[in-house]
Amino acid sequence: SQLHTGILLLGGTGDLARKYLWQALFNAYMKQENTDGELQHTFSIVAGASSHANVAFARLKDIFDNNVMCSDAHGSFTICSSKKGEFYDSVSYFQLIGAEDYQAMCKSLENSFSQFSKDTEKKMIIYLAVPPRVFLPALKNIKASCKISELGVSVKVVLEKPQGRNLKSADELSDELLGMFEEHQLFRVDHYLAKSLVTTILPFRAANPQLERILNRDHVERVEIFLKETVGVEERFGFYNDVGVIRDVFQNHLTQLLTLVTLDLPANLSTSTTSVQEAKVRLLRQIPRVTSQGLLLGQYASYAYEAARELPDSNVTSLVPTFAAALVKVQSPRWADVPFILVSGKKMDERSSYIRIVFKPNRVCVSGCHDDYHLGEGAGHAYRSEVNASEVTLNGKGGQSPYSSPKQLVFQIGHGGVGKPLISVSTSLGKPVWPDCLQETFDSEVFGTLKKYHGASPDAFFHATPVSQSDAYTTVLDDALQDRRERFISTSELLLAWRIWDQVIEPSPNRPPRIYDAGDPAALLNFEVKGGRLAYTAEDRDQDAGEKTREGPAPHLQHLQTPASFLGHRLVSGTRESLALHLAREIETAAEADIMSKGVFHVAFSGGTSPILLWQALAHSFASENWANIHVWQVDERCVHPAGDFRSNLFHLDRHLLRLAGVPWSHVHTMPVDLAGRICDPELQGARLYSDSIRKHVMNLQMDFILLGLGEDGHTASLFPRSPTLSADSETLVVLTDSGPKDTPSRMTMTLPLINRAKRVAFLVMGSQKHAVLEKLEKAHSRTGIVDELPALGVNPVNGTLTWYIDYDALLANHYEEIKR
Ligand SMILES: O=P(O)(O)OC[C@H]1O[C@@H](O)[C@H](O)[C@@H](O)[C@@H]1O
Numbered sequence: 001s002q003l004h005t006g007i008l009l010l011g012g013t014g015d016l017a018r019k020y021l022w023q024a025l026f027n028a029y030m031k032q033e034n035t036d037g038e039l040q041h042t043f044s045i046v047a048g049a050s051s052h053a054n055v056a057f058a059r060l061k062d063i064f065d066n067n068v069m070c071s072d073a074h075g076s077f078t079i080c081s082s083k084k085g086e087f088y089d090s091v092s093y094f095q096l097i098g099a100e101d102y103q104a105m106c107k108s109l110e111n112s113f114s115q116f117s118k119d120t121e122k123k124m125i126i127y128l129a130v131p132p133r134v135f136l137p138a139l140k141n142i143k144a145s146c147k148i149s150e151l152g153v154s155v156k157v158v159l160e161k162p163q164g165r166n167l168k169s170a171d172e173l174s175d176e177l178l179g180m181f182e183e184h185q186l187f188r189v190d191h192y193l194a195k196s197l198v199t200t201i202l203p204f205r206a207a208n209p210q211l212e213r214i215l216n217r218d219h220v221e222r223v224e225i226f227l228k229e230t231v232g233v234e235e236r237f238g239f240y241n242d243v244g245v246i247r248d249v250f251q252n253h254l255t256q257l258l259t260l261v262t263l264d265l266p267a268n269l270s271t272s273t274t275s276v277q278e279a280k281v282r283l284l285r286q287i288p289r290v291t292s293q294g295l296l297l298g299q300y301a302s303y304a305y306e307a308a309r310e311l312p313d314s315n316v317t318s319l320v321p322t323f324a325a326a327l328v329k330v331q332s333p334r335w336a337d338v339p340f341i342l343v344s345g346k347k348m349d350e351r352s353s354y355i356r357i358v359f360k361p362n363r364v365c366v367s368g369c370h371d372d373y374h375l376g377e378g379a380g381h382a383y384r385s386e387v388n389a390s391e392v393t394l395n396g397k398g399g400q401s402p403y404s405s406p407k408q409l410v411f412q413i414g415h416g417g418v419g420k421p422l423i424s425v426s427t428s429l430g431k432p433v434w435p436d437c438l439q440e441t442f443d444s445e446v447f448g449t450l451k452k453y454h455g456a457s458p459d460a461f462f463h464a465t466p467v468s469q470s471d472a473y474t475t476v477l478d479d480a481l482q483d484r485r486e487r488f489i490s491t492s493e494l495l496l497a498w499r500i501w502d503q504v505i506e507p508s509p510n511r512p513p514r515i516y517d518a519g520d521p522a523a524l525l526n527f528e529v530k531g532g533r534l535a536y537t538a539e540d541r542d543q544d545a546g547e548k549t550r551e552g553p554a555p556h557l558q559h560l561q562t563p564a565s566f567l568g569h570r571l572v573s574g575t576r577e578s579l580a581l582h583l584a585r586e587i588e589t590a591a592e593a594d595i596m597s598k599g600v601f602h603v604a605f606s607g608g609t610s611p612i613l614l615w616q617a618l619a620h621s622f623a624s625e626n627w628a629n630i631h632v633w634q635v636d637e638r639c640v641h642p643a644g645d646f647r648s649n650l651f652h653l654d655r656h657l658l659r660l661a662g663v664p665w666s667h668v669h670t671m672p673v674d675l676a677g678r679i680c681d682p683e684l685q686g687a688r689l690y691s692d693s694i695r696k697h698v699m700n701l702q703m704d705f706i707l708l709g710l711g712e713d714g715h716t717a718s719l720f721p722r723s724p725t726l727s728a729d730s731e732t733l734v735v736l737t738d739s740g741p742k743d744t745p746s747r748m749t750m751t752l753p754l755i756n757r758a759k760r761v762a763f764l765v766m767g768s769q770k771h772a773v774l775e776k777l778e779k780a781h782s783r784t785g786i787v788d789e790l791p792a793l794g795v796n797p798v799n800g801t802l803t804w805y806i807d808y809d810a811l812l813a814n815h816y817e818e819i820k821r
Pocket residue numbers: 229248249353414
């Protein structure tokens with residue numbers, strides 16, 4: 001008999017298709033080639049996207065050259081290479097924009113199906129690897145234009161995430177989809193379910209009834225489900241900034257993993273296709289919604305800085321979480337009160353994804369307790385069913401006590417320093433039965449030099465690795481081709497999973513994420529489970545360990561000797577993130593001292609992208625009661641409408657500091673560049689008005705802290721080379737200037753005499769593009785009359801201090817790049 005499958009891949013030139021789907025399609029194509037079975041299975045493949053065919057084919061060619069590979073599994077390399085050519089030639093492409101494009105595409109599909117006889121079974125897969133806003137319009141067009149069901153073709157739709165933004169929108173989307181297709185035609189992908197190790201979880205459980213008997217509240221202390229990544233958002237800001245970590249991985253991957261270890265096993269796993277989905281639905285119904293008490297959020301320190309470059313128009317970056325930890329409960333007789341701790345983050349100390357089931361200690365230790373397992377501080381206590389002492393350590397391997405490890409069952413899904421995905425069972429739990437899909441393993445290839453694995457020696461476990469190491473998308477496609485639904489998400493599952501996260505999904509200024517440094521050397525994210533709550537263990541400020549790492553270079557740079565001064569003034573250097581945290585800390589200390597002695601602190605900020613990290617650090621760590629005594633000023637401002645123009649310094653200051661920190665508006669002194677809608681009109685004397693405010697509020701015209709930046713041409717504030725404003729007399733505090741780069745708005749700026757009266761002045765200089773100008777300053781600074789060329793050299797506080805904060809990129813440029821490598 002014969003089977004023909006037409007695959008329509010929408011988003012065929014996109015990121016997902018490039019990274020995974022074309023390879024998976026090619027694997028499926030080769031698999032059919034290698035099968036000598038009776039069934040003759042042929043494919044036709046149509047790709048669709050919004051780009052013009054010329055552009056699309058160039059991309060497809062590039063994908064086939066660089067991303068689609070022949071491997072050992074494909075047999076002879078020469079044959080495989082020629083098959084790859086054949087496969088590529090068989091792909092047709094359609095630019096899909098309007099209805100007529102869909103009609104042309106459908107015609108071609110219909111033609112390819114009509115070539116087959118009545119006896120041929122015909123199937124079609126519509127794979128939607130496109131942003132969700134395209135799902136419905138694309139499907140409606142296909143429904144309207146393609147008459148394939150009339151040709152006896154059965155249709156399946158494969159959908160990627162995210163499906164909705166919250167419960168309501170997911171519900172609406174599902175309604176629309178179910179208006180067009182039957183439930184059994186919808187294949188919602190969660191690629192985690194198709195990871196090789198994850199596919200073995202249920203068979204492993206079924207093969208081990210003795211373990212199944214202890215997978216319950218009487219025996220399980222807690223379950224940790226972790227997905228830690230070392231990468232940041234990279235080139236995906238457009239997607240991620242709208243989504244955040246909870247929508248990105250909690251609602252789907254982590255929730256799904258939770259169901260796999262907790263669902264009641266269906267009686268016969270292999271015979272039923274829907275019973276796993278049904279068991280998951282029963283389980284999901286027993287999970288109460290996650291509340292804000294059970295949730296911690298974080299954002300890596302350079303996120304807003306990077307996002308501001310990628311998405312200059314967005315104003316929500318400050319609250320988007322890139323890290324979260326959540327406490328989930330399953331209110332069933334089997335699992336009630338067991339804490340499920342779900343954690344995921346970008347830019348973490350290691351890449352690792354796993355489910356770790358920690359069993360309760362079952363012995364009472366009276367003496368020699370150092371050999372016994374315990375969770376928290378103080379040995380000697382034994383059986384502990386409460387979780388209030390369980391601290392979850394995110395920084396460093398496994399975060400165990402120095403004592404011997406607990407009994408545990410670990411599903412190491414990926415990475416974590418081990419060479420293969422593994423199921424690992426503490427030897428003290430007895431030897432498990434490995435079903436056919438797993439094979440026992442213990443070799444140096446797996447553990448390399450790793451001494452500790454989830455807090456114990458690797459040989460304290462029995463380990464097995466999946467026999468099949470297929471990549472997830474190959475499995476996804478294979479399942480869809482074979483109509484296997486158990487690893488896809490049903491509509492009920494999807495909606496129940498959204499329900500769990502619905503209350504905590506929207507970022508809120510009342511719950512700003514904690515800012516952490518990449519890799520979190522200060523262990524700022526470790527937390528405790530206290531009753532029904534999660535709480536960070538480390539204070540954001542005042543912690544010794546944190547202090548050290550914030551001030552010193554990152555570990556791999558410890559041998560890096562940087563000078564202690566620059567141009568005769570104090571120099572602080574570090575990575576971009578550590579520098580921002582350090583400077584924030586110094587501003588806080590200065591503010592606390594001044595508020596204590598005179599009740600007020602006047603700080604003036606420059607604009608640009610460099611201070612964003614600093615503002616973030618200040619907004620999230622600075623005690624809110626202090627803001628009541630702080631006045632915020634602007635060093636300079638561009639002549640644009642401040643409210644909606646991202647060129648405005650105030651716009652960024654507001655987005656990353658003022659609105660988050662709750663600075664009282666009466667203390668925010670914005671430069672009056674917009675008076676009654678007239679922008680920097682000299683007649684209205686905005687500069688004089690700002691000078692008057694300074695005279696009114698600031699004793700002796702002495703600002704307590706002025707933050708300056710440095711331009712590549714040597715400018716600072718808005719004092720540009722060869723500008724008449726450089727020779728302002730000591731009574732002129734603020735001026736309008738149009739001496740900046742051509743074609744940019746003119747500006748309002750503080751003058752050198754005002755800046756030089758300040759108590760503390762800081763230059764913040766970040767990025768390798770600033771290296772050359774720093775060298776220029778060094779060479780020129782002892783020359784006289786140079787300020788006109790390099791205005792930054794005119795900054796010399798008369799009675800105050802000057803500190804240079806320069807990040808490694810700016811200070812060391814290429815040399816730093818080499819060291820990092
Ligand atoms: O562990 P994997 O397979 O690399 O998957 C993790 C990825 O999963 C994706 O679904 C998320 O959108 C990404 O943000 C995340 O990086």
